[in-house]
Amino acid sequence: MRRIKTVYAAMAVAVALTATACNGILSDIYDEPRDSALGSGQLVVDATNWHDWYYIDFDSLAAIAATGDSAALAHAETSFTPYPIPTALTTEPADTTTGMYTYWFDVFGRGLDNYDKRAFTPTDAQPKPAHWSIAVHRNNVRTNGGAVFETNYSSIADLPPTGAAFASATFTPDEWSERDVWVDQSQMLRSLIGCQGIMVNKVLSSWIKVAIPPMPPAFTGNSHVFIIRFPNGKMAAVQLANYISPKGAKCWLTINYKYPY
Template identity: 30%
Template sequence: MKRIRFHAAVLLGATLLPLPACDGIFDGIYDTYQIVTAENCESITVDGTDYTRWNYISLKTQKTTAVRILNQEGDEEPWDQEGSLPAEWDIAIHRYDVKTNGGAVLETSYASMDELLDSGSIPAGEYSEDIETTDRIAIDMSDMMNGNIIYAKSSYNEVLSRWLNVDTSTMPPIYTMSNKIYILRLQDNTHAAIHLLNYMNEKNVKGHMTFEYLYPLEKAFQ
């Protein structure tokens, strides 16, 4: 197969929408939203409806940058050009899948931030780094009904991506959130707690990922 290199196109950077702080009941109308009570956490929404882009997110600044995937190789090299990728990012979301910026993730048994904080410390356990994949990041679903899906070569974090399971063995697919808290260990060895709240917007359009997080988690246990 002939492979052609393209330059990655950066989309508008203002696609991440801050939501109210997590110190009360979130007043959304969707069935999948959870009650959020932990203090000092943040909630943000990312538009992940476009299969051809990654949304790069900084947990420190709540800023996102959307970068389009233009071929099956993932355009990793062109992304290094100035102005393409943000200088600072912690996680990136493609549809429902997530990758980290050199981080690692632990899945906990906690179902809320309050449960995590009541534990008194950052959970210990085996943290999982990102892995390479050639059959996970779908970039073209136009011929899906004929069993043809085009994937991009990329990395993703298998553990954090468990926050939503999509069962395609039946139609329509069944979407099930894990409702678990995930601990992200960043490159600088600080930690963040992440909890998926919803995968739809107010019109029930799937691919709008809303999650709450606590960062830095160390400060929450001081």
């Protein structure tokens, strides 16, 4: 009995570490926080909250930049409204897939690739603004009908002059996910996570990789420039410059961007 209690205590500590890793409490384990310089062409989004999506509208940013109002642009590049992830159904379900998926993950064994679906709860659809280009939730990213290509460039300044250079590249659209967008932590002691069923872009989401094991999880940033192609043919170039706040909070995104590209 004492051994069982010891094992559960260790599990509780490990899960607690997982829950706090993106909130800066364990920042010294992964890497040191770095200061980031704000300016035109750079976004800062506090995406640390498990329960919210944040939407970025490149057309709106371009329109503000065209006015020459640097103060308004700086505000738009750093102030984003949270859109909570629904966890209940208050209206008639639009389909049979929108909802919260509960998965068991083998976090103390073989890792996230070993999983089992345990439950599904229908919820309202994810709210969103009328106009948006991409949305971020912690290490997850989705596009508004777009597709993404990862380049080998590590600086937007080094890109070819226009996106036409990538006309023949293979762009990957968003795809349905039931395991990537972690929302509900209430059953983490049992290795159960409530995940939002939603379309995400796996290529663009790879700019932050989370590995379990080890415990606490290991975070790795990908500084390559990604090209986003939208349904209207316009393109944006984006690069994750940092995923740590000056105070050490993980999933605090500093994003370099060029739009239109």
